[in-house]
Amino acid sequence: MLKSAPAYSFDLPGSGNGKHIIILGGGLAGMASAYELTKLGYKCTILEARDRAGGRCWSVRNGSTNQETGRPAITAKFDDGLYFNAGPSRIPHHHELTLHYCKELGVPIQVYNNVNEGAYYFAEGKGPLSNKKIRAREVHNDVRGYMAELLSKSIDNGALDAALTKEDTQKVLEYLAAEGGLDIDKLYKASARRGYAESPGAGNLPGKIGEAHKLADFIQSGLLDPDFYNVAEYTYELQMTMFQAVGGMDMIAKALQKQVSASLKLGAEVTNITNLSEGVRVTYKDAVGEHQLQGDICICTIPLPVLSNINNNFSGEVSRAIDYITYNQTGKIGLQFKRRFWEEDDHIYGGITHTNNDLTQIFYPSYDYLGKKGILIGYYNFNEKAQRTGELSYADREKLALEKGRLIHPQYDAEFERSFSVSWHKTRYNMGGWAVYSGETRKNQYPALLKPDGNVYFAGEHLTYLNAWMAGAFESARSVVSSIHGRVTGQQLVYPTTK
Known part of the structure; x- marks a missing residue:
């Protein structure tokens, strides 16, 4: 019932003629790059350190696991069919390219209720x-x-x-x-x-x-007070109508993974990136041991806090940019309840409750309305609040979410079943939620990563003005594919291209 997405499939002239592109990171930017490059005739290899693809585009379900620094790995024990989006959860109606990929990859979407006047403010x-x-x-x-x-x-x-x-x-x-x-x-x-x-x-x-x-x-x-200034209907990216992928946002990542599965190596942790006079050499380790892989060009989508600790021979300008650009601290916790009391008792269907305490926000699910059980996002916090929360043990994070949450919803005590929390700034292979630029780093460091360093190109949401959004990953992927294809074929290609 939606009109066709106005974005369009890539239709660049010329062929990659089997040039080998090594892509570091199997998130949205990495997989979208491989998807488009493969259609243009390139050979791609994606190295992803985790045992799953998608990066921060991740929906936590029963059996999902996560590893934070200094803590044991944990496994979610939610009921089958329930989930919460630990990473991106919303698609703005004007993010044309994200909607285009949903359409092209056959990912159904549904309305996401971001603004709910029936939710609460709590100070x-x-x-x-x-x-x-x-x-x-x-x-x-x-x-x-x-x-x-x-x-x-x-x-x-x-x-x-x-x-x-x-x-x-x-x-x-x-x-x-x-x-x-x-x-x-x-x-x-x-x-x-x-x-x-x-x-x-x-x-x-x-x-x-x-x-x-x-x-x-x-x-x-x-x-x-400033804790409550973020009025969603005034924020461009958060204005209705918003969408989400049916069944969880990772359905977008899974659809991309299906397209590039032949090129994807999971459990492959990159340890060294070396620019050569011709091509690039990447060293990685997996369950078997250490390996070296050589290709013509490399696309690096690894988050900068992780990349800063990987051996490389990048230029001084690029190395400084990698070290100077910061990522925010952020975390979420999913709380499973026996019944959807927020709907049954409080008449809240989707939307967000705002607080001035360490919870910051409580998100109500925009799926399975009137269902038996459900998962709330018990907190979604940032910066100092996220730092404090991230330092807590998993059990103490749950305790905090319940202690503060029951002030708003006393039903927590009788209805709570289990939880799963994620602190992105402590999560291995991420070490942050998304890139945060100051005026200085946007002016002085950002440009260094927009151009290739020898045979290494950089891509990801951190190389756009769409930080924190899936659209940033997709736009960056298309931009870098245009640059590489123009270089290989000797054409002057400028992104965004016209249809």
């Missing part, structure tokens, strides 16, 4: 509204209403309307009244848009509109 603290779960629609409508009231009063008193005609001023006041839900006296009063204290029904049940919270209470309770 720990000492204010009048602290330590209470408040529906997002209440926060949004009350704050919007009070702000509209303040602005309307200022304009009506001539404080802000010097540049406006009388007619213009009236139009602005009418807009503010509609946007903020103001009454005839330009005062904000609660209306049905923020919800009901008693729901309307049949017969003599008109419903009772909930009372508006005071603006001062929002401020004193911390609900206007």
